[in-house]
Amino acid sequence: MFILSIVFMLALVGFSSGTLPKHLDPLAPDTIYFNGKVITMDEDAANAEAVAVKDGKIIAVGSNNEISKLKGSSTKIVDLENKILLPGFYDAHSHFPSSGMDGTVQVNLNSPPVGPIKTIDDLIIALKDRGMETHEGEWILGRGYDQTLLAEKRHPTSDDLDKVSTELPIYIAHTSGHLAVANSAALKIAGITKGTPNPSGGVIVKDPKTGEPTGVLEESAMGLVSKHIPNVTEEENLAAFKKAVQDYISKGVTTSIIAGASKQGLVDLQKYQKQGLLPLRVTAMGSGWGGVISPGELGGFVTGFGSDMLKLGPVKMSHDGSIQGYTGYLSQPYHVPPGDDPNYRGYPAQSREELTKRVVELHKAGYQIAIHGNGDAAIDDILYAYRTAQEKYPRKDARHRIEHSQMARLDQLDQMKELGVTPSYFVSHTFFWGDQHRDTFMGPERAAMMSPLKSSIERGIKFSIHLDTHITPMDPLQAVWSAVNRISRSGQVIGPDQRITPLQALRAVTSDAAWQNFEENIKGSIEIGKYADFVILQENPLTIDPVKIKDIKVLKTIVNDKVIYEN
Ligand SMILES: [Zn+2]
Incomplete structure (x- = not known):
């Protein structure tokens, strides 16, 4: 009242409101974004031209005319110049900030289009280059090789890696993250010999003739070697973090869900956030907190703890591996x-x-749970565990997740619907491994049904889509493009019947992804009361030729009404 009357008096004595400081104009928006094509992603996917924002939140959405009337003396005006304003992209499953390690701490061993490696010789040369700057006591690390894309069509072996060095330990991870190869020096440090038995949930691959380890380690067997790798230095960590931030915000990501953060990872994120280095919102799934996950090991914190900038998400578990690594668990x-x-x-x-026992315990303690399942036999077990947990301790709206859900069958989708389980599909598989799935791993019929998005929509199942970065590069528009086109590397359409519309695909990187993370009231659409987290695009993904969706330029990324990236 007091302030209003002062405004009134100033007006009477002839001050123009244009000279009023902000505290005397308390109701005016901080920012008006106008003259754009605003795709709100609200229930009706309504269009608008302008948005008014105050204190980091949306206070009005409408036409240029309606919104411009709200302008106060201190309101900043942003002309969208007819460009596209969308809710900021919501990355539902990736491994921020570890993608920043690629090309820094770890040699980039990806094949085109992500990296340069075409043969095992290329790989050896790249590792040798790194070896020149590696000192005694240090390891040579690499990541991202894909045997299906190497000319030799096989995994490198410890013999191959010994051509780089027999003195320095070498450890390279497969693109899927579910296999790795160690050289003889690294195997020696880990004490792995002919006689070492397989750990539970993993395989030390051995030569069928000699019985000697080949160097290839699957799943939990990787840990036998990787636990000996020295920790990265603080400088390396910070450099990788900064690189990852750029990778994400330059692609329009305003929220990222880390699909499994260590306790140290979370401590680092909090530190960087305090230093003002974390411009996007992050939700961390708890995992690897001392191996076996139990509610006690999460310190009593459950899903949702934290702030809207840095939050604890579901508990992450894994129940199988990677289909292109032959470690996905199939029924056939x-x-x-x-x-x-x-x-x-x-x-x-x-x-x-074992899976069910842990799931029941975590469910009872109040967690949301997210379990990695690629093969349909793994998904059978996961659904069994979720069903058992719900029967013992019924909880409405638990939104338990299945990560990747790559080979989910139609009868499993029916169960997901019944149990309220929500999949997060690793949809860019159709591009990166669609050809290999059709010809080698799954065969044409099953490959056509990978990532069954259309069948999910037909059943009213809400889902998100993701890129699992650093498995594939961060780019939500690439995920949307894959969901809409299902085009493989060779240009074939993998499973045309499972293609969905651009609007449906956009939901899976905005509103439905926010819903999946219990954030539908604060993020995922441009509606009153939600955060001013936006991405501004050069062209409209709803009207552009669908095969060009992945080429649309991100012009700006905005979190809390603040520009965090500008192209
Ligand atoms: Zn992942």
Whole structure:
């Protein structure tokens, strides 16, 4: 009242409101974004031209005319110049900030278009280059090789890596993150020999003739070697973090969900946030907190703890591996088996009973749970565990997740609907491994049904889509493009019947992804009361030729009404 009357008096004595400081104009928006094509992603996907924002939140959405009337003396005006304003992209599953390690701490061993490696010789040369700057006591690390894209069509072995060095330990991770190769020096440090038994949930691959380890380590066997790798230095950590931030915000990401953060990872994020270095919002799934996850090991914090900038998300678990690594757990054999066993179906990370026991415990403690499941046999076990947990301790709207859900069958989608389970699909698989799935891993029929988005929509199942960075590069528009086109590397359409519309795909990187993370009231659409987290695009993904969606330029990324990236 007092302030209003002062405004009134000033007006009477002839001051123009244009000279009023902000505290005397308390109701005016801080910012008006106008003259744009605003795709709100609200329930009706309504269009608008302008948005008014105050204190980091949206206070009005409408036409240029309506919104411009709200302008106060201190309001900043942003002319969108007819460009596209969308809610900021919501990355539902990736591994921020570890993508920043690629090309810094770890040699980039990806094949085109992500990296330069075409043959095992290329890989050896790249590692040798790194070896020149590696000192005694240090390791040579690499990441991202994909045997299906190497000319030799096989995994590198410790013999190959010994051509780089037999003195320095070498450890390189497969693009899927579910396999790795160690050289003889690294195997020696880990004490792995002919006689070492497989750990539970993993395989030390051995030569069928000699019985010697080949250097290839699957799933939990990777840990036998990786636990000996020295920690990165603080400078390396910070450099990788900064690189990852740029990778994400330059692609329009305003929220990222880390699909499994260590306790140290979270401590680092909090430190960087305090230093003002974390411009995007991050939700961390708890995982790896001392190996076996139990509610006690999360210190009693449950899903939702934290702030809207840095939050604890679901508990992350894994129940199988990667299909292109032959470690995805299937109900029917692989199309072309990896060895002599025609019935090879991959394997689970633990028994159904062990999985269910943990899930029941975490569910009872109030967590949202997210379990990695690529193969349909893994998904069977995960659904069994979720069903058992709900029968024992019914909880409405738990929104338990299945990560990747790559080979989910239609009967499993029916169960997801019934149980209120929500998948997060690793949809860019159709581009990166669609050809290999059709020809080698799954065969044409099953490959056509990978990432069954259309069937999910038909059943009213809400889902998100993701890129699992650093498995594939961060780019939500690439995920949207894959969901809409399902085009493979060779240009074939993998499973045309499962293509969805651009609007449906955009929901899976905005409103539905926010819903999946219990944030539908604060993020994911441009509606009154939600955060002013936006991305501004050069062209409209709803009207552009669908094959060009991935080429649309991100012009600006905005969090809390603040520009965090500008092209
Ligand atoms: Zn992942």
